[in-house]
Amino acid sequence: MKRILAVLMVLVLVMGAFAGCGGATEEEETDALTVGFIYVGPASDGGFSEAQDNGRQALEDHFKEKVKTLKVESVAEESQAVKNAAINLMDQGATVIVATSFGFMNPIEELAKEYTDIKFLHFSGNKMNDTNFGNYFGAMEQPRYLSGIIAGMTTKSNKLGYVAAFPYTELIIGINAFTLGAQSVNPDVEVKVIYTQNWHDPAQEKAAAEALLDQGCDVIAQHCDTAGPQIAAETANAFAIGYNMDSSSAAPGAYLTAPVWNHGAYYIEQIQKIMDGTWAPESYYGTMADGYVQLAPMTENVSAEAKAKVEEVQAKIESGEFNVFSAGDKDVLYNDGSVMIPAGTSLDRDAIWGISNPDSAMVTLVKGATGQ
Amino acid sequence: MMVSFLIAAVGAAMPLLYATMGELITEKAGNLNLGVEGMMLMGAVMGFSVGLHTGNPYLALLASLIAGAIGAAIYAVLTVSLMSNQVVTGLTLTIFGTGFSSFVGEGFMGTAAPAGIKALSTKIAIPGLYQIPVLGPILFHQDILVYTGYIMVIIVAIYLNKTKMGLNLRAVGENAAAADASGINVSFYKYAHIIVGGAMCGLGGAYMSLVTVPVWQANVVAGRGWIAVALVIFASWKPWKALVGAFVFGGLNILGLRLQSMGIHISQYLVDMLPYAATILIVIISTRKNRKEDMNPADLGVSYFREER
Incomplete structure (x- = not known):
């Protein structure tokens, strides 16, 4: 009896744990451009990460089937966790990685050196390079x-x-x-x-x-x-x-x-440039005129x-x-x-x-x- | 100024008070449940969820009691019947409860509780007591859950010290084997008090999601469950001391912010440390004095194997 109970309790806890995990979403293979997002919190946190996720949604709505987005939520701001998340996204076909928290900066910089054919966009940081690593922030x-x-x-x-x-x-x-x-x-x-x-x-x-x-x-x-x-x-x-x-x-x-963020404005602009082949890394500072920050x-x-x-x-x-x-x-x-x-x-x-x-x-x- | 600070301090103390009393009776049964934070979050999210869907504040509170009780029941099965390690099980419950609340709350993140729930935040003046100078407006012009909190402290204090069941409970916590030998149903006492304690923690969580800020946000409890665990030690397992401790720690919690608004700077980090620093101090003092009545229940944290007597 005790053994059965033990197994049951373990099952309940394990199922609860799995139910809580929101993993990267799988979709069918297409020739769409795949963009992977890494969030520091849950995508529905009602604030910081949700504002980023609304931008991801806006990006999908804008390009429809031409762009496919993936996301990894609640990634800790530590080197190995960030790298694992990014490599996981690349394995699923992502060629653009959007890292949405300041603490992701250093691991993303290292990845940018290693994976030169992948483009990296990093929120709120102050590092970039000349080939495949740009950053973005706004004139709040x-x-x-x-x-x-x-x-x-x-x-x-x-x-x-x-x-x-x-x-x-x-x-x-x-x-x-x-x-x-x-x-x-x-x-x-x-x-x-x-x-x-x-x-x-x-x-x-x-x-x-x-x-x-x-x-x-x-x-x-x-x-x-x-x-x-x-x-x-x-x-x-x-x-x-x-x-x-x-x-x-x-x-x-x-x-x-x-005062609110409209990350979608930036994502749409960057992805359009990448599709057109005119993209180069920049340190983006979105203004109200860009529609990136708004009242x-x-x-x-x-x-x-x-x-x-x-x-x-x-x-x-x-x-x-x-x-x-x-x-x-x-x-x-x-x-x-x-x-x-x-x-x-x-x-x-x-x-x-x-x-x-x-x-x-x-x-x-x-x-x-x-x-x- | 001072009065408005103290009024706010009472509100800040309430989640701590409910959780501390819940943990206190759990520990009196000899079980250390470190899942307070998890049970508070389970109560917070289920209370909010039911409140959101029914608009009925009392059903919401009932749901939070049940959610906390279910969390505690999981813990009770694991530690009492299956005799698993109490510390590890409690920590697991905290992790589970945190995930559970985020998962259930995902759909209504940032949503405000309906108007009916506001009844819980309505301040009620108690006729007579309210007229007491200074103390009256601070203690007796509060929301309904503050008054039930006071009543809870009185009931728990009487129950523990003046009733036969309370005596039996203390016996179970001090020496389960001896209690068993004298015919007390140890498992029943442990189950009952762990579950009731969990329900009280759930109610403490619901206070935060339904009264303090009636808008659902992830991780509303924000570490107060751990302060409650420390408070039980601070209060040396005595209900009236827990009441005082909850007021002191609740007040300290918001003191730094108040001082800042008056232009006095005190580091919030220092303020956040104080409950734990004070608890360590109390532990050192009580250990040195070594008075039996101030110490933890002797069998705290020890699983009771009847066959090993």
Whole structure:
């Protein structure tokens, strides 16, 4: 009896384990171009990887039977795991590998040296080569600036809250763009930042937003992956700005909009070039004009006035007439008093990310934003 | 400011409290179940799933109780009947529960719970008690699950210390062989308390998915199951100390964020370490004092083989 029970329990556990695994999908052999995607989390994580997977879906929808996509989910950011996943995809016929997390960079670089006939695209990294390895990222500061305009025109207390995961350059660029956007319409506005030191903990993110709301903030923006801050804002009758994907259903009473990724725009462009034979590795930095980063549709919580202002500035950003990191006739200062943007000048991608000079990377909050 | 922090701290403490009480009665039966995190996630996802499909908060809570109980029942069969290693089985249950919740929740990722579920988050003031200065608004203007949490602590404390069944349970945990010899049905006690404990862990998980943030997200529990395991030791297996410990750790959990919003910097990593550091400290102190009533149940983690008596 005990033996039978033991076998049964093992079977239940093993079947449960297998049911949870989503492997690469097998399809019939065709002469279609095969593109393999590697995700750091589950494809339906409701945030980071799901935004990438929506891009993969858009790629398939665009090219129909001419492109076949494969995916491997929840790959750990360690060398052997990444290599196994990529080689597995190549064995299934993939000739383009899309690696969607920063930690995949070094193993992908090594693979690119070894497999010279395979093309590699890597998200958010700073490495590439001249033959078969490119990287891609987006000017998220543009939609963040626009969301700042909305926040600045929505707030009544002139205090905005911002729940961020980590004090890294990527996030600080976003906070500064948001703050400058808010200040452009409301000079008295102040932005309070809390870092949760975690990309994904709904309860902590909600608690952080509650702390900000208790400090008098009445619009909460976020650079972390869950709807926790939006729930907190709705409970307190305040407003919230999401991130990653349009997510109005979580807190419809509070949700204003969200800066979002549209990875499909990049995938379609690159695959088209590969098909045409004109592809060469590049360090892609998608803008709003490219449709790669966007502001999700504004809900009816956004005033008509703010909508009009956003549309006006968005047109200037898309035409290239306006850079969100530019100073008018006065210097734009960091909150420690040093100069961030000298009067009459602007900062480009190279400067804010510190690409050619690491010292120029944005690591300090702009004046008007506080947080450690 | 301080009051609003403490009100939030009580909410942050509740998942810990339910899970800690669940693990506490499990350990009182002599079984160390490290599957708390897994059972919480099973409860969280099943509670959310049933809540989403029925819109009924009470059915949702019932589902989370059952899900936690099923997780614990698997563990109980393996460790009590089949006498497998408790640590390994518990860890497996955590891995299983994590995968189970992601798998079941895949279809409704990012979906908000229906309006009916919001009834669980409604704050209710208890007449009379609410008027107590300072403490009243903190402790007695909370959602319904906070009150059931208080009641649970009282019931568990009375059950363990004042009833015959509680005495038998403690006997099973301290010395299963002696309990067996005195006519106590050891297997029954172990099964019953492991399963009830699992149900309580499931409810703790449901608090996170239905009350704290009523939108489904993968891995909502985010490590609180492990804090609960540490809390049981911190509380030296006493319900009222577990209540205090849950409040302290729940408060610490959000303290760093509150200080940041006031412009005081304290590393969140340091804050995340505190529950475990405090637990180690308590273990050292209680081991040095060596008072019997503060120690773990003597048979904790030991499988009971009747034939080996």
